Amino acid sequence: MKLLVCAMEASSNIHLKELKKYLSDDVELYGVFDKELGNPLYDLTSLAIMGFVDALKKLRFFFKLRDEFVKLAASCDKVLLMDSSGFNLPLAKKLRETYPDKEIIYYILPQAWAWKKGRVAKLEKYCSKLCSIIPFEGEMYSDKNKLTYVGHPLLDEIKEFKQELSNTNKIAFMPGSRKTEITNLMPIFRELINKIPNKEYVLIIPAKFDDAYIKKIYGDISEFTISKNTHEALIDSEYAFICSGTATLEAALIGTPFTLSYIAKRFDFFIGKLFVKLNYIGLANIFFEKMGKSALHSEFLQENVTVDNLLNDYNNLDKKSFFNNSKLLRDYLKNGSSQNVAKIIQN
Known part of the structure; x- marks a missing residue:
């Protein structure tokens, strides 16, 4: 089987790597994905965007990429779209118009429950099968035959969970994976470690970053121990002190207490607040709200990301309560999704 794949995000490729373990050897991947999985059309680093302004600058390139996908789809049996709805939804439309009978599978659905609810109708119209990783998002879809809750992929990818609260003397710092996130948070993290003495400060850096890039973007990291293995x-x-994103859910599931902090470009943050009507930005907190429970962890955004706020949260968080709630979260998300999605693709 020739499978056309569009996985443009780093997180999508983590899920894709796990999924590939359950695909038959005769399934060949084409399209855009991590080069470790085959021969993609483009290096993922050339596709990375940060915010609305950056997206506008690369608009012409993405139109060209869409047309390349449509052309390549002619020789592929099925299509797998992962996350990145800004690109993948228009691509799904073009694919459906060009190949009315082509099977299009969408895995890691756009967060229509957060904003742009109109995407639900488009997904149902353009896609053949919808693989949901959020327990409650199925409530928004009318075509129940297309949508399947497959479980959350992190429960596949996390191989070990904490069995008890630990006092290891290590504190993890995750300033994100995008340049702006890192440059915004690292000065605060450097100052923060001076307020928490006699600890080992572990800086978690994406494995794809080479030494030259790390030196250029992170600044002075001499006080940190470097790790490239998140889990x-x-x-x-x-x-842990973590930038907003998938990493917050990983920590919540593993059972490591943490503080979320995020500083976006002012324009991007303004646009986000305008359209996204949620009480929280951390996925674990969103899930807990749906479960009728209080927030699992604190969230500090923009000007509220200060050394004092982060330090106070570290000192005052009820770590025992956090640990017990992390086990509830695992039960809520049920099983991992990779094997279930593989069956859907190969059915």
């Missing part, structure tokens, strides 16, 4: 570092740490 291992979180297991070993008694606490």
